[in-house]
Amino acid sequence: MTIHSDSLTSIERNRRPYDDVMATIGWTPLIRLNKITRGIRTRVYGKAEFFNPGGSVKDRIGMPIIERAEREGRLKPGGTIVEGTSGNTGVGLAIAAAIKGYRCIFTMPDKMSQEKVRLLKAFGADVIITPTAVPPDHPDNYVMMAKRIAEETPNAILANQFYNEANPEAHYATTGPEIWEQTEGRITHFVSSAGTGGTTTGAGRYLKEKNPKLQVVVGDPVGSILAELWRSKGQTKPEGVPYKVEGVGQDKLPGTLDLSVIDEYQTVSDRDSFAMARRLTREEGLFVGGSSGLIVHVALNVARRIDDPNAVIVALLCDTGERYLSKLYSDEWMRENQMMEPDKLTLQSLLARKDGDTPSVVSIASGATVRQALRLMTLHDVSQLPVMDGDSCVGSVSDWSLSARSLENTKLLDATISDIMDAPFPVVESTQSVDAIAKLLSKANPAVLVRSGGRLAGIVTRSDVLQVMMAR
Numbered sequence: 001m002t003i004h005s006d007s008l009t010s011i012e013r014n015r016r017p018y019d020d021v022m023a024t025i026g027w028t029p030l031i032r033l034n035k036i037t038r039g040i041r042t043r044v045y046g047k048a049e050f051f052n053p054g055g056s057v058k059d060r061i062g063m064p065i066i067e068r069a070e071r072e073g074r075l076k077p078g079g080t081i082v083e084g085t086s087g088n089t090g091v092g093l094a095i096a097a098a099i100k101g102y103r104c105i106f107t108m109p110d111k112m113s114q115e116k117v118r119l120l121k122a123f124g125a126d127v128i129i130t131p132t133a134v135p136p137d138h139p140d141n142y143v144m145m146a147k148r149i150a151e152e153t154p155n156a157i158l159a160n161q162f163y164n165e166a167n168p169e170a171h172y173a174t175t176g177p178e179i180w181e182q183t184e185g186r187i188t189h190f191v192s193s194a195g196t197g198g199t200t201t202g203a204g205r206y207l208k209e210k211n212p213k214l215q216v217v218v219g220d221p222v223g224s225i226l227a228e229l230w231r232s233k234g235q236t237k238p239e240g241v242p243y244k245v246e247g248v249g250q251d252k253l254p255g256t257l258d259l260s261v262i263d264e265y266q267t268v269s270d271r272d273s274f275a276m277a278r279r280l281t282r283e284e285g286l287f288v289g290g291s292s293g294l295i296v297h298v299a300l301n302v303a304r305r306i307d308d309p310n311a312v313i314v315a316l317l318c319d320t321g322e323r324y325l326s327k328l329y330s331d332e333w334m335r336e337n338q339m340m341e342p343d344k345l346t347l348q349s350l351l352a353r354k355d356g357d358t359p360s361v362v363s364i365a366s367g368a369t370v371r372q373a374l375r376l377m378t379l380h381d382v383s384q385l386p387v388m389d390g391d392s393c394v395g396s397v398s399d400w401s402l403s404a405r406s407l408e409n410t411k412l413l414d415a416t417i418s419d420i421m422d423a424p425f426p427v428v429e430s431t432q433s434v435d436a437i438a439k440l441l442s443k444a445n446p447a448v449l450v451r452s453g454g455r456l457a458g459i460v461t462r463s464d465v466l467q468v469m470m471a472r
């Protein structure tokens with residue numbers, strides 16, 4: 001069973017000029033995920049919402065919210081649109097406001113990326129940043145602050161995406177029907193994540209009306225309360241904790257989320273969400289944000305579990321990765337936030353970085369004297385030496401121990417190394433990571449010898465490893 005890959009609508013798209021940018025919103029492509037689904041028989045498609053002119057699924061709700069307020073007589077020419085937004089709704093509203101000639105004021109929690117703040121300002125909006133770590137009913141909460149500004153500004157409306165029925169209705173009227181048509185009615189699972197819940201409720205409701213057996217599966221970030229509320233059917237009062245994925249999850253149940261539309265909720269960590277977003281970009285060429293990663297992580301769980309070549313899973317790809325270049329697409333940011341393992345620097349690469357003037361291993365023979373060993377260490381400016389017998393390390397000497405003992409008893413300067421040497425340095429393979437050998441370096445072991453292809457390739461000391469760690 002195949003879904004025709006070039007439906008009439010997509011062929012017709014963009015063949016004629018549009019009256020304005022609003023007409024280009026929606027009818028986003030449905031794109032099969034091929035690489036990340038390797039080994040899984042279930043087909044998984046991504047609904048690429050980043051093709052919208054403002055780069056996200058939220059473009060769909062801007063105009064419907066504004067037009068509803070106009071119809072109800074709440075918004076008049078020259079008016080202002082106020083909203084608490086994680087960014088994308090702001091862009092959707094700003095595009096529609098630009099066409100209609102309204103002013104925009106947006107409040108935004110401070111965890112949101114700088115790119116999003118700059119983006120909204122680029123559309124001419126005023127942006128007010130609020131603290132993320134405040135309870136939902138605190139006056140500094142971004143939604144509470146937006147409410148206050150809307151009340152205090154003449155001829156202003158609060159877009160109120162969390163309670164405005166125009167939000168789910170927009171997805172009922174567009175996102176749902178598009179997916180139904182694009183899959184020729186074969187979709188079996190719709191996977192999304194809820195911020196306001198507008199997409200899940202609207203598209204999910206439409207698709208379930210078309211096929212009551214269709215499963216709506218929703219991903220929720222660890223720290224959000226929505227999945228727990230759904231599981232307990234509203235019987236518990238979970239407390240949210242901060243998390244890093246933007247735009248989805250909540251610390252309060254939004255009025256626009258109908259939990260009864262949902263058949264399954266899965267909780268996903270920031271780490272898994274970001275890792276999958278990066279894979280979508282690198283392996284599928286789909287440059288998406290963290291919430292898309294979260295949703296596709298869930299979609300793959302479902303795809304693996306049902307393992308059904310007749311099933312069709314559609315995962316929402318909510319927004320563009322450009323909004324997160326300084327976050328999940330920055331290796332530094334990922335490491336700082338413990339979302340990625342530290343750089344795996346191997347001993348081989350560490351040795352390659354070392355000063356070229358010093359021989360790769362400065363060593364001394366077991367028959368040499370202490371005097372010779374001390375001279376050798378001064379000459380090459382090293383603090384320890386392996387004692388070598390041919391290719392084998394039979395012992396070691398260190399600057400501080402030899403100097404201290406020779407000062408106590410100067411006769412020791414002419415002693416033979418093999419009589420006074422310490423234990424040999426451990427020998428490790430050059431493919432090992434610097435982090436892995438750090439624990440071998442102790443008071444008794446100031447260095448390790450590095451072997452490559454069966455031969456001695458160099459020496460790595462405590463101070464070499466410390467320098468790597470300090471540079472992180």
Ligand SMILES: Cc1ncc(COP(=O)(O)O)c(C=O)c1O
Binds near residue numbers: 086
């Ligand atoms: C990046 C991103 N993904 C997903 C969503 C969730 O969409 P909805 O509010 O329709 O639940 C949002 C909403 O703000 C978002 O910004």
